[in-house]
Amino acid sequence: MQAQARFVGRPAGPRPALHGHNHPLAIARVATVMELARLLGWLDADKLQASSEATFEQLAGFHTRRYLAALRRADALQQVEPAVRQLHNIGTLENPVFPGVFRQAALAVGGSILAADLALEGHLPFHPAGGTHHGRPDRASGFCYLNDPVFAIRRLLERGVDRVAYVDIDAHHGDGVEDAFATEARVRVLSIHEAGRWPHTGAEPGCGAGGAFNLPVPRGLNDSEFAWLLDEAILPRVEEFRPDAIVITCGADGLAGDPLAGMELSNLALWAAVDAIRALAPATVVLGGGGYNPWTVARCWTGLWGRLSGREVPATLPLDARALLSGLACDLVEEEEIRPEWISTLADEPRHGTIRPAVRDLAAALTTG
């Protein structure tokens, strides 16, 4: 039976505050995806499931109570003492404390727990607010306060799933998830990410902590290289594990035009990857992740939702959708860098290219362990 796609979104109510000025996440991402999907007629009420906040007790299943209390207090006071900043890495330029930060992070965790439940009930959940893969038990890291992919995986295990594969195609290494399951034989972690980027872990191709598989790819990765690595290295490693469920972090920062990464993928490459990965298990959870160009993020995740929910991606966008995309703004993308197709279409042109020797070597490293 074809799994029914479910969009895991926010509960009704006021839109959350963004990360504050001068922060890469000071852009509307999920709200734009939902609006765009609505304008395309792709977000029927029966497909939409609202997340609710994970409870403190649930969060304490992975995060330390001390950190959770500190984050909640910082949110309430909207200030952070130096010792707390030092200890938990909050109230920094990287991980600012903005109004509602605790609730927003807890909602992302609740959404990923819900997504895991939906996947086990035969649905195909897409939770674009999820994918905060850098969060640590006792501190924030890389714009991630909590770590919702960890909770999706834990939920699947708690509900009796024997083997979970975690595949991270965000442009950055999924370090928080890798470390969380370093001693868990029921979880296989794979991450493809740009070499030489923050957080600089996962830098060795092949096996990382606890048997995680890492593919640190050279700058400028094109669609041909990505597809090749998928076929030669990622899919075989997932398939041999025979996962009962797969969690995918589909960050959109590997797309050409992202201001914080140097990969050069089209959104077609990410959509095809999600399709191919999810074919390898009976249950899949699809999460968002990074993505700092509001146009490429909105188009990628809206199109991904369209694909997951069985829609035909139109060749060009209707006028109201173009107006929405035209109205976006981003400090990190210059006005003259905004490409006309970011306004008028959802699907990119494919970005084929030659498969460089360094990329071939990576696959070999993963094949030989």
Ligand SMILES: [Zn+2]
């Ligand atoms: Zn990223």
